[in-house]
Amino acid sequence: PTPPIVSATPFVTDAQIAEAAALLDAGQLVAFPTETVYGLGGDAENPQAVARIYEAKGRPANHPVIVHLAPHGDPQYWVEHLPADAQRLIDAFWPGPLTLILKRAARIPAAVSGGQDSVGLRCPSHPVAQALLAAFGARRGGHGGVAAPSANRFGHVSPTTAQHVRDEFGAGVHVLDGGACEVGIESTILDLSRGFPALLRPGRVTPHEIADVLGVAPRLPDGSDATAPRASGTLKAHYAPRTPLALLPFEALEPLLAQARVSGTRVALVARASRAGAWADMANVHFVAAPEDPHVYARELYGLLRALDRADVSRIFVEKLPDTPDWIAVNDRLGRAAAAFEASE
Ligand code: TXA
Numbered sequence: 001p002t003p004p005i006v007s008a009t010p011f012v013t014d015a016q017i018a019e020a021a022a023l024l025d026a027g028q029l030v031a032f033p034t035e036t037v038y039g040l041g042g043d044a045e046n047p048q049a050v051a052r053i054y055e056a057k058g059r060p061a062n063h064p065v066i067v068h069l070a071p072h073g074d075p076q077y078w079v080e081h082l083p084a085d086a087q088r089l090i091d092a093f094w095p096g097p098l099t100l101i102l103k104r105a106a107r108i109p110a111a112v113s114g115g116q117d118s119v120g121l122r123c124p125s126h127p128v129a130q131a132l133l134a135a136f137g138a139r140r141g142g143h144g145g146v147a148a149p150s151a152n153r154f155g156h157v158s159p160t161t162a163q164h165v166r167d168e169f170g171a172g173v174h175v176l177d178g179g180a181c182e183v184g185i186e187s188t189i190l191d192l193s194r195g196f197p198a199l200l201r202p203g204r205v206t207p208h209e210i211a212d213v214l215g216v217a218p219r220l221p222d223g224s225d226a227t228a229p230r231a232s233g234t235l236k237a238h239y240a241p242r243t244p245l246a247l248l249p250f251e252a253l254e255p256l257l258a259q260a261r262v263s264g265t266r267v268a269l270v271a272r273a274s275r276a277g278a279w280a281d282m283a284n285v286h287f288v289a290a291p292e293d294p295h296v297y298a299r300e301l302y303g304l305l306r307a308l309d310r311a312d313v314s315r316i317f318v319e320k321l322p323d324t325p326d327w328i329a330v331n332d333r334l335g336r337a338a339a340a341f342e343a344s345e
């Protein structure tokens with residue numbers, strides 16, 4: 001049967017969706033928009049396609065990738081067993097920015113999960129992603145899954161526009177342009193494969209929203225539960241711009257800004273608008289007023305880091321955000337970006 005394709009967005013035609021689905025079917029890669037960030041997709045059941053993803057990204061082969069399913073895709077097909085908790089979270093948050101880690105079904109190639117016995121599943125809400133996944137799934141009797149990490153080189157900032165993807169990989173990559181991503185940071189990842197829910201990566205779906213559905217708080221990456229404060233020492237370097245980035249409370253940034261004034265070094269300062277004060281007027285400080293809303297900050301974050309990489313500054317100073325649940329995801333990404341810089345010093 002021919003896939004039921006509906007016009008995805010004004011920007012992407014049915015013919016472009018059909019062409020992209022055929023490329024995936026042939027083992028080729030397609031970059032596509034999701035509500036979080038752009039993904040670099042390949043057929044999840046084709047180990048050669050998955051190998052192409054790793055090669056394009058320059059990513060170690062033991063890093064698992066997320067399998068994307070169409071809204072009417074069947075999560076049962078990919079897993080050994082779908083726990084009741086997983087079904088509750090699926091009912092509450094799919095389609096949307098929540099990835100679930102579950103025990104992988106034996107028939108699914110291990111390449112997609114970097115050799116681990118689990119698989120990460122997510123159903124994106126972006127209409128272009130859904131149209132692509134539906135068209136690809138139709139070619140696979142309804143069971144198609146698209147393996148897709150963020151469409152950036154390993155360790156770099158995730159792309160939130162089609163142009164960002166082209167900036168990462170050049171014109172050679174096939175990109176579906178669905179406009180700017182609404183969420184702007186990667187999905188929340190929850191591991192349900194270990195007997196207790198564990199948050200592996202914070203995102204738009206919060207630990208509190210997850211706790212409301214499950215009746216228990218997920219464990220955080222530092223081993224504490226979702227109601228305990230986070231230890232920043234456990235953060236890994238990732239999601240980094242090319243320019244060194246420091247994430248500090250404003251009081252700790254001021255001496256660094258004073259140093260930059262003396263040396264004449266060009267720096268960027270991302271801080272709340274009320275901090276502009278004397279610094280915003282200085283010729284060598286590129287001041288950016290930070291969005292006050294956590295969702296807006298998340299949406300603009302990666303585009304801002306890319307813009308600052310082009311802004312001819314030698315340091316990016318970012319005012320640390322409050323240690324409150326609202327800011328957990330933005331703090332996480334900025335913390336990793338800063339960790340990349342600390343590790344290289
Ligand atoms: O929002 C997103 O999740 C985006 C869009 C494209 O969907 N994708 C994304 O993929 O951020 P990626 O590969 O850049 O990050 C996925 C992370 C990996 O770093 C890995 O740690 C984790 O998900 N992951 C995936 N499968 C896993 C598994 N089976 N076990 C543990 N972690 C897994």
Ligand code: MG
Binds near residue numbers: 149150158
């Ligand atoms: Mg990534």
